Amino acid sequence: MGQHHSLEAQEIPALVASLVVASSNDKTRAVSTLAQLAKNEAHQRIIANSGGIPALVALVQHGNKVQRTAAALTLSKLSAQTSHIAAIVVSGGISPLVELIRAGNGAQKEHAVSVLFNLCMSSSHRAEIAASDAIAPLIALVRDGSSTQREKAAGVLASLATDAKNQVSITAARGINPLVQLIRCGAVGVRVNALTALWVLSANDTSKAEIVRAGGIPLLVKQLRGVGEYPKEVASGILWNLSIAKENRMRIAAAGAISPLVELLRTGNSVHKTRAVSVLSNLSTLPECQFAIATAGGITPTVALLKNGIDSQKKCALTVLSNLAGGCSKSTAALAAPGTVAAVVAMMRDCSVSVIQNATTFLAILSSNSYNSVIAQAGAIPPLMALLWGGSTSIRRKATLVLANLSVESAHRVAISAAGGISALLMLVRDGNDDLKEMATLALSNLAMNSENKVAITAAGGVRAFVRLLKEGNDAQRHNAALALSILYLDRNSSAAIVATGGKLPLMVHARDGTRREKTFTSQVLSNSSASTHSSSPTPR
Numbered sequence: 001m002g003q004h005h006s007l008e009a010q011e012i013p014a015l016v017a018s019l020v021v022a023s024s025n026d027k028t029r030a031v032s033t034l035a036q037l038a039k040n041e042a043h044q045r046i047i048a049n050s051g052g053i054p055a056l057v058a059l060v061q062h063g064n065k066v067q068r069t070a071a072a073l074t075l076s077k078l079s080a081q082t083s084h085i086a087a088i089v090v091s092g093g094i095s096p097l098v099e100l101i102r103a104g105n106g107a108q109k110e111h112a113v114s115v116l117f118n119l120c121m122s123s124s125h126r127a128e129i130a131a132s133d134a135i136a137p138l139i140a141l142v143r144d145g146s147s148t149q150r151e152k153a154a155g156v157l158a159s160l161a162t163d164a165k166n167q168v169s170i171t172a173a174r175g176i177n178p179l180v181q182l183i184r185c186g187a188v189g190v191r192v193n194a195l196t197a198l199w200v201l202s203a204n205d206t207s208k209a210e211i212v213r214a215g216g217i218p219l220l221v222k223q224l225r226g227v228g229e230y231p232k233e234v235a236s237g238i239l240w241n242l243s244i245a246k247e248n249r250m251r252i253a254a255a256g257a258i259s260p261l262v263e264l265l266r267t268g269n270s271v272h273k274t275r276a277v278s279v280l281s282n283l284s285t286l287p288e289c290q291f292a293i294a295t296a297g298g299i300t301p302t303v304a305l306l307k308n309g310i311d312s313q314k315k316c317a318l319t320v321l322s323n324l325a326g327g328c329s330k331s332t333a334a335l336a337a338p339g340t341v342a343a344v345v346a347m348m349r350d351c352s353v354s355v356i357q358n359a360t361t362f363l364a365i366l367s368s369n370s371y372n373s374v375i376a377q378a379g380a381i382p383p384l385m386a387l388l389w390g391g392s393t394s395i396r397r398k399a400t401l402v403l404a405n406l407s408v409e410s411a412h413r414v415a416i417s418a419a420g421g422i423s424a425l426l427m428l429v430r431d432g433n434d435d436l437k438e439m440a441t442l443a444l445s446n447l448a449m450n451s452e453n454k455v456a457i458t459a460a461g462g463v464r465a466f467v468r469l470l471k472e473g474n475d476a477q478r479h480n481a482a483l484a485l486s487i488l489y490l491d492r493n494s495s496a497a498i499v500a501t502g503g504k505l506p507l508m509v510h511a512r513d514g515t516r517r518e519k520t521f522t523s524q525v526l527s528n529s530s531a532s533t534h535s536s537s538p539t540p541r
Contacts, residue, residue: 072111
C-alpha cells in the first residue's frame with residue numbers, strides 16, 4: 001500500500017503540467033485524477049509545490065463543466081490546509097469561485113463555497129471576497145441551496161459580517177430573512193452558522209430590526225431551551241443585542257425568554273451567564289419583566305453572580321437587582337438579605353459611575369423600606385460618606401437619601417457623625433443643589449437628636465447654614481431648616497447662635513406663615529432663644 005501511494009505521488013507533477021499544456025480531454029483526465037489524489041495531505045502539498053494552484057484556478061475560470069467541477073473540488077481540499085490559502089488568493093482564485101457560486105451547477109457551487117469558507121478563516125481575505133460581489137450569490141445559496149451549501153454560505157456570511165460595511169450590504173441584500181429561516185428548519189451545522197451570522201449582524205441597528213421583522217425572536221428563545229452549548233451562547237448574545245432597543249424588550253419577554261434566561265444564570269457556562277444577565281438587565285427596566293424575573297426565581301442566581309461572578313456579570317447583576325428593588329415591591333425582602341446588601345456595598349467602591357449609580361439606587365430603595373440596620377451592618381456608611389464629597393449630583397442625592405433614612409435610628413446617628421457626616425452634610429446644605437440642601441438638612445435634623453451631635457453641628461456652623469436656608473430657601477428647605485433649629489434649641493449654645501446669626505426674624509416669619517406643625521416647633525425655637533438671650537443679659541441693678 002505504501003509503494004502504491006508513492007507511485008501516485010510521483011505522477012502528480014506530470015498531472016499538474018497536463019492542466020496547462022495538454023489537450024482538453026487530457027486536462028479533464030488530469031484534473032479528475034488530482035481531485036481523487038488530493039484527499040491525501042501529502043499529495044496536497046505536492047500539488048501545491050508543483051504549481052498546481054494557479055493551474056486549478058485557471059480551469060475554474062476557463063475550463064469546461066467537468067474541469068471546473070473537478071478543479072473546484074481539488075481547491076476545496078487544498079484550502080483546508082491554511083498553508084495553501086494564500087496561493088489560491090494570489091492566483092486570483094476568489095473572483096472565479098464567486099462566479100461559480102453565482103452561475104455554476106450544484107456541485108460547483110458546493111465546492112466553490114467550501115473554498116471561500118476556508119479562505120474566510122483568515123480575516124485578511126474577507127475584504128476581497130466582499131469586493132468580488134460575493135454577498136448576493138451567497139445569500140441566494142442560503143435561501144435556495146442544499147444543506148451543505150447553506151451551511152458553508154452562512155459561515156462565509158458570518159465571517160464577512162465582522163466588517164461593519166458588510167453588515168450593511170448583507171442586510172440591504174435581504175440576507176437576514178433567509179438566515180433566520182435556517183434557524184427554524186436547518187440541520188445542526190446550518191443552524192450554528194446561521195446563528196453566528198445573525199449574532200455578528202445584530203450589532204447593526206438596521207439588521208436588528210430585520211431580525212425582529214423576520215420572526216427571529218421566538219426562534220432565538222427556542223434555542224435557549226435547546227441542546228448544545230454554542231447555540232445557547234449565540235442565541236443569548238443576539239437577544240442581548242436586540243434587547244438594547246427598548247421596543248424589543250417586551251417582545252422578548254412575550255416570547256417566553258425570561259424563564260430560560262434565568263435557567264442559564266443558574267446552570268449555564270460563563271458565557272451563558274454573561275449574556276443572559278445582560279439580557280435581563282435590559283428587560284428588568286420594564287415593570288412586567290421585573291415581576292416575571294422574580295417569579296421565575298431569578299433573584300437567587302442573580303445574587304450569586306453579584307457575589308461571585310466576573311466584573312461584567314456583577315455589573316449587570318447589580319442593574320437587575322436595582323431595577324427589581326425599584327419596581328417589584330414583593331421582591332424587596334428577598335433583595336434585603338445581608339449577604340446581598342454587603343455585595344452591593346462592595347460594588348460602591350468601583351470607579352464606574354454606572355455601577356455606583358445602581359448601587360446607591362438599590363440602597364436608597366431599601367432604606368426607604370426599613371432595612372436600615374442591614375445597610376449599616378454591611379458597612380455602607382463610610383463609602384456613602386465618600387460619595388457626598390466626590391460623587392455626581394445624582395449619586396450624591398441618592399447617598400444623602402440613604403443617610404437621611406439611616407439617621408432616623410439612634411445607633412446610626414453616632415456612626416454617621418463618626419464617619420465625618422456632619423461636615424459633609426453641612427457642605428451640601430451650603431453648596432448643594434435644591435434637592436441636596438433639602439435632604440442634607442433633614443439628615444442633620446435627625447443627627448441633632450443626639451446631644452453630642454447638637455454641639456458638633458453648632459460648632460461646625462450649622463445654625464448659620466440653617467438660618468440662611470430660612471431666609472433664602474424654598475418651602476421644603478425652610479421646613480427642614482426650622483425642624484433642625486427646633487431640635488437644636490434644646491442646646492443653649494445653639495439658641496444663642498440663632499440670635500447671633502440673625503435667625504430670629506426669619507423664624508418669626510416662619511412662625512406666622514408656616515404650617516401648623518411648623519408654627520409649633522418654630523415658636524419653640526423663638527421661645528428658647530428669647531430665654532437664652534434674657535439669661536445672658538446683665539442683671540439690672
